[in-house]
Amino acid sequence: MSSRRAVVLVNPAAGRGAARRAAEETVRILHANGWQARTVTGLDAADSRTRARRCVTSGVEVLAVAGGDGMVGIGLQAVAGTDTPLAVIPAGTGNDFARSLGIPRDDTVAAARLIGEGVRRSVDLGRCGDRWFGTVLTSGFDSLVAHRANSMTWPRGRARYNLAILAELARLRPLPFSLTLDGRALETEATLVAVGNGPYYGGGMRMCPEATLSDGYLAVTVVGAVRRDELVRVFPRVYRGTHITHPRVRTFRARSVGIDSPGVFGYADGEPVGDLPLRVDCVPGVVDVMTPGPGVTGGRNGDDGPTDAARGEQV
Numbered sequence: 001m002s003s004r005r006a007v008v009l010v011n012p013a014a015g016r017g018a019a020r021r022a023a024e025e026t027v028r029i030l031h032a033n034g035w036q037a038r039t040v041t042g043l044d045a046a047d048s049r050t051r052a053r054r055c056v057t058s059g060v061e062v063l064a065v066a067g068g069d070g071m072v073g074i075g076l077q078a079v080a081g082t083d084t085p086l087a088v089i090p091a092g093t094g095n096d097f098a099r100s101l102g103i104p105r106d107d108t109v110a111a112a113r114l115i116g117e118g119v120r121r122s123v124d125l126g127r128c129g130d131r132w133f134g135t136v137l138t139s140g141f142d143s144l145v146a147h148r149a150n151s152m153t154w155p156r157g158r159a160r161y162n163l164a165i166l167a168e169l170a171r172l173r174p175l176p177f178s179l180t181l182d183g184r185a186l187e188t189e190a191t192l193v194a195v196g197n198g199p200y201y202g203g204g205m206r207m208c209p210e211a212t213l214s215d216g217y218l219a220v221t222v223v224g225a226v227r228r229d230e231l232v233r234v235f236p237r238v239y240r241g242t243h244i245t246h247p248r249v250r251t252f253r254a255r256s257v258g259i260d261s262p263g264v265f266g267y268a269d270g271e272p273v274g275d276l277p278l279r280v281d282c283v284p285g286v287v288d289v290m291t292p293g294p295g296v297t298g299g300r301n302g303d304d305g306p307t308d309a310a311r312g313e314q315v
Contacts, residue, residue: 136269223248
């Protein structure tokens, strides 16, 4: 019997059952290729994290997650700092971690085959307290949008975030932020502050287009005080990453970022992290992932790479 073992962690409700179907198909593909594989489902997020850690401790060769960025986040808590790689089977709303890695987001078979045929790649993660994240930590307007989008059941994908943005625009106001960037203090009024380990959040929004998963830095995007009409005009540029050329937008690169603003909370990988103040650190190469290979860029399924805009200020 093969010694290769894999577990597919799944939230059966994700994607209106799409994650469950993707997990079952992944297990069938693994069985056909000589793997021992099974699905694991937690009762809730905490139970899923516990089960995932037990699987890693038991010595599985690969931990796969079927779902969106929330499930990826659960998987990251289990494998970060271990020798067990993570495989991502995208089946959620945003799938932004998969997008950054070039993992096929609309082809379960291709994603599942990466478990045995892909390239094992070490990437950075953001760490906030005892929480790891792979995409973007948001605070201010965008964390309010994430909170509203998570409470909505319709529509799916990008449209859900767009509707949440429209709803939150009515309450738009600048907030006082205190930032610490590698020890350098910055006081500013801002609409939002985003700290990116990767470039994407919200189903393809390139909020931190200067972020990459393997440079040892976090990319910080600070959107200053803007009027509603300005934000509405600039918003479509977020999907291309060209919003960072707007005069009210500042970008930075730092290994460690402190964020504080009264009454503001943070979201990472689309899930709540906690109230500010928060400290975020980049931890280089702390997790291995199964990918199509290094340098995969562009197109429907990959990270499009940096924009032509100037790189953020390194502090």
